[in-house]
Amino acid sequence: MKLVVRVKLLPTPEQASALDATLRACNRAAGHVARVAFEQGVTSRNDLQRLVYAEVKASFGLSAQPTVRVVKKVVDAYAARRGKAVRRAVVFRPEAAQPFDDRCLSWQIDAGTVSVWTLAGRMKGLGFVCSPDQLKTLAHHRKGESDLVREGGKWFLAATCEVPEQPVYEPVDWIGVDRGIVNLATTSDGVNYQGRRLGRYRRRHARKRAELQAKGTRSSKRRLALRAGRERRHATQVNHRISKEIVAVAQRTGRGIAVEHLDGIRERVRLRRDQRAAFTSWPFRQLGEHLSYKAKRAGVPFVEVDAAYTSQRCPRCGHTARANRATREDFTCRLCGLAGPADVVAGVNVRDRARSAWVFVTAPASAPSSRESGWMRPVTVLP
Known part of the structure; x- marks a missing residue:
C-alpha cells in the first residue's frame, strides 16, 4: 500500500534561496519541455528525452538527473490528460512541486537531515521535522520519489512509502x-461526529474570501494566496x-x-x-x-x-x-x-x-x- 509522508523542511535563508531558485528553474524547464511535446506531438518519455535533453541542460542549468525528472514530470502531466482533448500545452506554476529520486536527494533519518541537489550544488545538512510515527515509516518503508513542495512560504518534502498491508481478520460484526x-x-x-464546527469554519472562510475578492487590490490578492489551502x-x-x-x-x-x-x-x-x-x-x-x-x-x-x-x-x-x-x-x-x-x-x-x-x-x-x-x-x- 502506497502512503505519502510529508515532512517540514527547516532551511536557513541561504538554503531557502537556493531551493527557490532550483524549483523555479525546474518549472521553467518543465514548461519549455511541455511546449515542445505539444508542438511536436511527442508523449513518449524516451522520444521526448532524446529531443530536449541537451537543450534543457544547456539552457536551464540543470544537471543530468534533474533533467530526466523534469521530462518524466511532463510526460506524467500529459498522461493524466489521456482521453481528453488537449488544446494547449501543459503549464507549470513557478512553485509547482518537483520530484527528486534517490540520485538527486538522499535522507539521513537518524540525523534528521536530507541532502538535495540545487543549482548552487549539493545542499547537505538540510534539517526536517516530523512526528515519531512518520519518522518510523520513513526509516522502514520509504521507496521511490520525494517531491519538493513550497506552500505559504514554507518548504516540505513529500516522500512515497510502500507500507505492507496487515492480514484482514474475520469480523465478528x-x-x-x-x-x-x-x-x-x-x-x-x-x-456522532458533528459538522457544525467545521461548517462555521468554512462559512467564515467563504466570507473572508468574498471580501478580499471584492477589493481586488494587490494586497488582497496576496492575502488570498496566503489563505489558499x-x-x-x-x-x-x-x-x-x-x-x-x-x-x-x-x-x-x-x-x-x-x-x-x-x-x-x-x-x-x-x-x-x-x-x-x-x-x-x-x-x-x-x-x-x-x-x-x-x-x-x-x-x-x-x-x-x-x-x-x-x-x-x-x-x-x-x-x-x-x-x-x-x-x-x-x-x-x-x-x-x-x-x-x-x-x-x-x-x-x-x-x-x-x-x-x-x-x-x-x-x-x-x-x-x-x-x-x-x-x-x-x-x-x-x-
Whole structure:
C-alpha cells in the first residue's frame, strides 16, 4: 500500500534561496519541455528525452538527473490528460512541486537531515521535522520519489512509502458509518461526529474570501494566496481524526467498517442554489478514502454497500418509505413504530447490509490458497 509522508523542511535563508531558485528553474524547464511535446506531438518519455535533453541542460542549468525528472514530470502531466482533448500545452506554476529520486536527494533519518541537489550544488545538512510515527515509516518503508513542495512560504518534502498491508481478520460484526453534512459521520453504535464546527469554519472562510475578492487590490490578492489551502487542510485534519477513531474502535472490538457507496452522488442529487456550494465542496469521498487506507493498514475489514434508501428503511421490519423520515433529524417507521435519530438508523442499515455483503467462501480442497479455511471477498448487496 502506497502512503505519502510529508515532512517540514527547516532551511536557513541561504538554503531557502537556493531551493527557490532550483524549483523555479525546474518549472521553467518543465514548461519549455511541455511546449515542445505539444508542438511536436511527442508523449513518449524516451522520444521526448532524446529531443530536449541537451537543450534543457544547456539552457536551464540543470544537471543530468534533474533533467530526466523534469521530462518524466511532463510526460506524467500529459498522461493524466489521456482521453481528453488537449488544446494547449501543459503549464507549470513557478512553485509547482518537483520530484527528486534517490540520485538527486538522499535522507539521513537518524540525523534528521536530507541532502538535495540545487543549482548552487549539493545542499547537505538540510534539517526536517516530523512526528515519531512518520519518522518510523520513513526509516522502514520509504521507496521511490520525494517531491519538493513550497506552500505559504514554507518548504516540505513529500516522500512515497510502500507500507505492507496487515492480514484482514474475520469480523465478528460491523460498524456502519453514515456520512453527511450536518453530521460528518454517524456510526451504528450511536457515536456522532458533528459538522457544525467545521461548517462555521468554512462559512467564515467563504466570507473572508468574498471580501478580499471584492477589493481586488494587490494586497488582497496576496492575502488570498496566503489563505489558499488553509480550509482544505483543516477539513483534511478533521477527516483524519474521525477515521482514526473509528478504525481504532473497530480494531479493538474485532469488527469491520462499512460505508455507503457514494460514487456519482453529486450527479444524482438535485439541490437548491443555496445548498450547492456546501454540498459539492464537502469532503465525503476523502473521509471514505481515509477510512479505507487506515483500515487496510490495521488489517480491519472494509466494505462499501449500496446507499439506496438507508435513511428511509426501517432496520426492524424493513418498511421503506420517505414518510419514515419526516424531518432531517428524526426517523419513525410508519409500520412498526420504531423511532430514533435518523443518522443512527442509516448507520444501522449500512451495518446490516455489510453483514450480507461480506461473504466467506470455503475454498475447494484442490485450489491453492494461502489460508486453510478459505478466502473472503466483499460484494455489493442491493436493498
